[in-house]
Amino acid sequence: MGLENFFANKTGFVAxxxxxxxxxxxxxxxxxxxxxxxFATACCGIEFMGAVSNTHDISRFGAELVRFxxxxxxxxxxxxxxxxxxxxxxKRIYDQMMEPKWVIAFGxxxxxxxxxxxxxxxxxxxRIIPVDVYLPGCPPRPEAFFDALIALQKKIAxxxxxxxxxxxxxxxxxxxxxxxxxxxxxxxARGIRRGC
Amino acid sequence: MVSTIDTVExxxxxxxxxxxxxxxxxxMATVVVERGNLVPAMQFLRDEPSLGFGxxxxxSAVDGLKLEDDWPDRFQVVYHLLNMDSxxxxxxxxxxxxxxxxxxxxxxxWRSADWMEREVxxxxxxxxxxxxxxxxxxxxxxxxxxxLRKDYNIQDGQWLGETESLMDEIGEYGENPxxxxxxxxxxxxxxxxxxxxxxxxxxxxxxxxxxxxxVAPEIGYLHRGFEKHxxxxxxxxxxxxxxxxxxxxxMLNNVGWCHTVEKMIGVEVPERTQYxxxxxxxxxxxxxxxxxxxxxxxxxGALTNFWYxxxxxxxxxxxxxxxxxxxxxxxxxxxxxxxxxxxxxxIGQVREILKEIPKGVGDVLGLIKKNRIFLDRTIGVxxxxxxxxxxxxxxxxCLRATGVDYDVRKAxxxxxYADLDWDVPTxxxxxxxxxxxxxxxxxxxxxxxIEQALDRIPxxxxxxxxxxxxxxxxxxxxxxxxGLMNHFVLxxxxxxxxxxxxxxxxxxxxxELGFYVVSDGSGRPYRVRCRPPCFTLLSAFSxxxxxxxxADAVPTLGSLNIIAGELDR
Ligand code: SF4
Numbered sequence: 001m002g003l004e005n006f007f008a009n010k011t012g013f014v015a016x017x018x019x020x021x022x023x024x025x026x027x028x029x030x031x032x033x034x035x036x037x038x039f040a041t042a043c044c045g046i047e048f049m050g051a052v053s054n055t056h057d058i059s060r061f062g063a064e065l066v067r068f069x070x071x072x073x074x075x076x077x078x079x080x081x082x083x084x085x086x087x088x089x090x091k092r093i094y095d096q097m098m099e100p101k102w103v104i105a106f107g108x109x110x111x112x113x114x115x116x117x118x119x120x121x122x123x124x125x126x127r128i129i130p131v132d133v134y135l136p137g138c139p140p141r142p143e144a145f146f147d148a149l150i151a152l153q154k155k156i157a158x159x160x161x162x163x164x165x166x167x168x169x170x171x172x173x174x175x176x177x178x179x180x181x182x183x184x185x186x187x188x189a190r191g192i193r194r195g196c
Numbered sequence: 197m198v199s200t201i202d203t204v205e206x207x208x209x210x211x212x213x214x215x216x217x218x219x220x221x222x223x224m225a226t227v228v229v230e231r232g233n234l235v236p237a238m239q240f241l242r243d244e245p246s247l248g249f250g251x252x253x254x255x256s257a258v259d260g261l262k263l264e265d266d267w268p269d270r271f272q273v274v275y276h277l278l279n280m281d282s283x284x285x286x287x288x289x290x291x292x293x294x295x296x297x298x299x300x301x302x303x304x305x306w307r308s309a310d311w312m313e314r315e316v317x318x319x320x321x322x323x324x325x326x327x328x329x330x331x332x333x334x335x336x337x338x339x340x341x342x343x344l345r346k347d348y349n350i351q352d353g354q355w356l357g358e359t360e361s362l363m364d365e366i367g368e369y370g371e372n373p374x375x376x377x378x379x380x381x382x383x384x385x386x387x388x389x390x391x392x393x394x395x396x397x398x399x400x401x402x403x404x405x406x407x408x409x410x411v412a413p414e415i416g417y418l419h420r421g422f423e424k425h426x427x428x429x430x431x432x433x434x435x436x437x438x439x440x441x442x443x444x445x446x447m448l449n450n451v452g453w454c455h456t457v458e459k460m461i462g463v464e465v466p467e468r469t470q471y472x473x474x475x476x477x478x479x480x481x482x483x484x485x486x487x488x489x490x491x492x493x494x495x496x497g498a499l500t501n502f503w504y505x506x507x508x509x510x511x512x513x514x515x516x517x518x519x520x521x522x523x524x525x526x527x528x529x530x531x532x533x534x535x536x537x538x539x540x541x542x543i544g545q546v547r548e549i550l551k552e553i554p555k556g557v558g559d560v561l562g563l564i565k566k567n568r569i570f571l572d573r574t575i576g577v578x579x580x581x582x583x584x585x586x587x588x589x590x591x592x593x594c595l596r597a598t599g600v601d602y603d604v605r606k607a608x609x610x611x612x613y614a615d616l617d618w619d620v621p622t623x624x625x626x627x628x629x630x631x632x633x634x635x636x637x638x639x640x641x642x643x644x645x646i647e648q649a650l651d652r653i654p655x656x657x658x659x660x661x662x663x664x665x666x667x668x669x670x671x672x673x674x675x676x677x678x679g680l681m682n683h684f685v686l687x688x689x690x691x692x693x694x695x696x697x698x699x700x701x702x703x704x705x706x707x708e709l710g711f712y713v714v715s716d717g718s719g720r721p722y723r724v725r726c727r728p729p730c731f732t733l734l735s736a737f738s739x740x741x742x743x744x745x746x747a748d749a750v751p752t753l754g755s756l757n758i759i760a761g762e763l764d765r
Contacts, residue, residue, distance in 0.1 A: 039389065041396050041417065041418055041760065042396075042418055042420075042440070042443065042760065042761055043439075043440050043443035043524060043525060043761060046443055046444060046487070046524060047523070047524055049506065050506070050509075050510065050513070050523070050524075053502075053503060053506040053507075053510070054503050054506070054507065055506075055507065055510040068390070068391040080418075081418060081420050083416075083417060083418060083419055083420065084336060084353055084354060084355055084356050085335070085336040085356055085359075085416055085417050085419065086388065086396075086417045086418075087355065087356060088356055088357070088358065088359050089359065089388060089389055089417075090389075093389055115436070115437075116420045116421060116425070117350075117351060118350050118351060118353070118420070118421035118424060118425060119335075119343050119348070119349075119350060119351065119352050119353050119354070119421060119424070120334075120335065120343070120353065120419050120420055120421045121353070121420055121421065122353070123353070138525060139523075139524055139525065141523065
């Protein structure tokens with residue numbers, strides 16, 4: 001944050017040029033050292049394990065350090081069905097993650113509810129949290145996941161580092177931390193859709 | 197063997213004033229009892245030595261709202277009992293009306309009834325008098341209505357505002373001197389977003405130092421409405437949903453479902469298909485055990501084993517993928533057969549894998565068998581006795597680790613299991629160590645089964661030629677009016693299952709996976725109840741871990757192999 005603060009207040013030619021360089025360097029670092037938090041609830045979680053394990057090996061993309069604490073992660077991978085019972089927990093985990101943070105909806109359940117169009121399943125996590133990459137598949141193959149990861153890396157490469165100021169991100173945090181509203185999500189804020 | 201008549205005769209002799217009605221069902225004896233006699237009759241069935249129905253297999257309910265004929269009352273609560281020694285099964289039903297839907301609770305007889313009754317309460321709104329903790333278990337606590345009632349619209353989702361605190365279950369515990377005079381207990385919450393709970397369980401406990409003195413589990417975080425969904429599509433459309441019950445061994449669930457429906461229709465699958473089903477079932481069992489052991493060892497801090505075992509899984513995935521096009525959620529089995537014949541390389545590839553499994557499993561065993569950390573952390577930890585395991589309706593490897601040799605493949609043999617030469621491994625201590633190692637024993641037995649099945653598998657068709665389930669050949673569709681009609685009806689209406697009810701089960705990786713199905717004779721299931729093996733396993737968890745160290749609760753949970761898709765459905 002300090003870095004962004006520093007450059008955000010600079011103006012003029014040198015600062016702008018330097019800004020670009022710094023921007024690229026920071027993004028290069030961010031995109032190649034993602035720290036995933038696997039919010040794995042269902043079958044997709046098993047396929048995520050497949051992507052992490054040695055045959056496919058996620059570490060080739062610099063994202064192998066799976067963290068189970070939202071405080072230590074910057075990539076939330078929602079792999080599996082999110083039910084209404086689980087929704088407040090997912091929201092809280094997302095809120096607890098530090099900026100900058102990104103979200104991959106792994107599998108159709110997370111992306112849209114999948115074929116569980118029923119009384120118990122949230123019809124897409126973008127009803128609750130913003131999503132950067134939607135990844136279809138039931139479950140997606142590990143290769144498809146890597147495709148999504150690379151898409152996210154490209155997205156990060158094109159970002160302005162200032163974008164991750166908290167106040168500039170969509171504010172979904174409820175006023176009180178117990179009673180949360182389900183926000184309407186701006187369709188323009190939707191992320192990249194892979195393969196469909 | 198005790199026949200139905202004998203069972204009912206002894207009931208009538210014991211309770212001369214009560215009415216017992218026998219219903220004609222093909223799969224097992226069915227007795228309808230009156231509400232007032234339920235508990236004494238059940239107690240008699242359980243304790244009378246000549247009957248010996250000591251095992252409560254399943255407890256569920258059916259909403260008869262849309263069934264016109266002879267349903268005087270709206271709901272029926274259905275109990276499935278089993279005599280583990282003789283293999284006799286019995287279905288007991290009680291009819292209750294909507295205006296007065298209460299029943300006496302059976303928790304005093306079987307502790308597994310605790311969660312099962314909570315589920316019926318949650319999804320049907322039937323209350324059980326005398327139940328110690330009757331509250332919702334699958335849907336969240338702010339949910340209004342009862343999802344499995346026929347008048348609940350499947351798409352009516354309800355947001356949850358605030359996660360339940362669970363304070364009502366154990367909040368006060370420890371403040372009363374009768375609880376054991378603790379000076380100060382620390383409440384602790386684990387999960388659902390916690391690696392040790394594998395994503396979808398939650399435990400709220402009270403700690404005295406590092407000892408867990410009281411635990412309240414909360415499940416239902418992955419309740420995806422499987423049973424409600426089954427009622428919306430054709431019989432075949434249920435198959436993809438079954439994949440996602442126990443997603444570590446999807447093929448086994450496919451087999452379980454199709455086996456049940458085939459029994460109801462009365463079609464016999466060709467011999468080749470039976471062998472194919474045996475082979476894919478055992479392969480699925482092996483990879484399921486691999487995940488269970490691997491994940492449990494990760495919980496103990498041993499990551500290497502996980503990679504060794506996952507390598508095997510990847511190898512099996514590869515051949516599954518060549519067989520049916522999907523790695524995990526296969527949807528390979530069909531009612532009346534399987535979707536495609538084996539690819540020509542399949543048998544050779546399975547033989548290859550059979551050579552690799554002993555290596556992978558041997559590597560893991562080499563790492564843990566004499567490992568002090570593993571032994572110290574598992575021997576004598578999470579112990580459950582034989583009697584308690586039966587009382588909690590445990591099945592599968594966890595039950596066999598306590599010394600009961602109940603295995604559906606032997607007790608009610610299906611397909612070729614009776615002809616193949618294999619054993620049911622058992623162990624005696626019922627602790628985490630035995631629950632882990634018995635899975636290694638089972639992998640060995642599964643390999644034996646596969647080897648023999650590969651040698652014996654005959655040629656021939658893979659789909660039954662029964663017109664009720666098999667689409668006719670294209671020449672017939674274009675060449676004859678019967679073929680055309682047959683095709684049209686099967687595609688348009690789906691497979692028809694005669695009206696009636698049935699319960700059939702197979703041995704899945706975690707234990708007995710049963711389906712209780714009610715059909716009204718149309719192209720859609722009227723009611724599908726899945727008897728998940730995990731559910732009863734986890735219901736005993738709090739009793740097992742109370743009094744043990746918190747660090748021991750984690751491997752105990754791992755050794756039960758809780759798969760949320762199957763637990764919460
Ligand atoms: S997308 Fe498919 S595989 Fe993934 S969690 Fe949903 S049902 Fe399971």
